[in-house]
Amino acid sequence: MKLIADLVSIPSPTGNTKEVITFVEKFLKELEVDTYRNRKGGLIATLKGQDSSKHRMLTAHVDTLGAMVKEVKANGRLKIDLIGGFKYNSIEGEYCQIETQNGKKYTGTILMHQTSVHVYKDAGKAERNQDNIEIRIDEKVHTAEEVRALGIEVGDFVAFDPRVELTPSGYLKSRHLDDKASVGIVLQLIKQIKNKGITLPYTTHFLISNNEEIGYGGNSNITPETVEYLAVDMGAMGDGQSTDEYTVSICAKDSSGPYHYELRKHLVRLAEENKIGYKLDIYPFYGSDASAAIRSGHDIVHGLIGPGIDSSHAFERTHVSSIENTAKLLYYYVQSNLVI
Secondary structure (H helix, E strand, O other): OHHHHHHHOOOOEOOOOHHHHHHHHHHHHHOOOEEEEOOOOOEEEEEOOOEEEEEEEEEEEOOEOEEEEEEEOOOOOEEEEEEOOOOHHHOOOOEEEEEOOOOOEEEEEEEEOOOOOOOOOOOOOOOOOOOOEEEEEOOOOOOHHHHHHOOOOOOOEEEEOOOOEEOOOOEEEOOOHHHHHHHHHHHHHHHHHHHHOOOOOEEEEEEEEOOHHHOOOOOOOOOOOEEEEEEEOOEEOOOOOOOOOOOEEEEEEEOOEEOOHHHHHHHHHHHHHOOOOEEEEEOOOOOOHHHHHHHOOOOOEEEEEEEEEEOOOOOOEEEHHHHHHHHHHHHHHOOOOOOO
């Protein structure tokens, strides 16, 4: 849980993930795991298995929702453009960090222009959109010229404060649990394999992708020997969903279509045989690195699992038991036989 808290605390909106990739790279180097970076900036770790003629690949992504500076406004505030699929109302009132091109960082708050109810009659009714939402910078600036003198310019990345908290009752509350909760699970799995001296049945690659939120994080660097490709992401909760915060969610279908039936059944069997709490689910407005890999033409068996995350792409929360159940299923999965 501390590892996940460390991960969510590192700003990494899609397009600006070098710092968190370096953190993951250092973690794996200390375990003496071979890694390399692809040209997109993602990280691939490999554990050699008993059979190198057939491979597995697991992926989890470190890129998060975020924004870019769209306009330096005349009033000294910033208009933003969103990175990833979420709504402006989900970030209203949040603290944020602006990183300039030369690496300088400034803090601010994301607010409606019409925030003060003492001034704006329509403060509660005004639409939460790009025209009305702005960043108030924590610097003494009142004009666009004063903002630019700080080095802030169009295209600078904006990261949201995660507000991470682990409650005594076992809940982990934070932004960016999508998908840093699963990155933490995957890293802990690799550590467990190394510490126990486990030799996996098949050579297994772990892709820490960095463009998932915009649709193409895991669609490359898949070896020709790869048979199974499992995305470890999040289970989406809401009305009509079976996913909860206490079990591992196994996805049967998302917006890309059904996941591989035999792999899905295999994951269910492993969960039942090892008394792992799970839920089967369909995510109607969702895509994963695995579906991106299928769309790009790879001849693979694909699947998707993850911890259940409440209020995804907004005020996210999960429970330690969901993290544990996901970790257990992965532990047994990577030591199991291929489905084909």
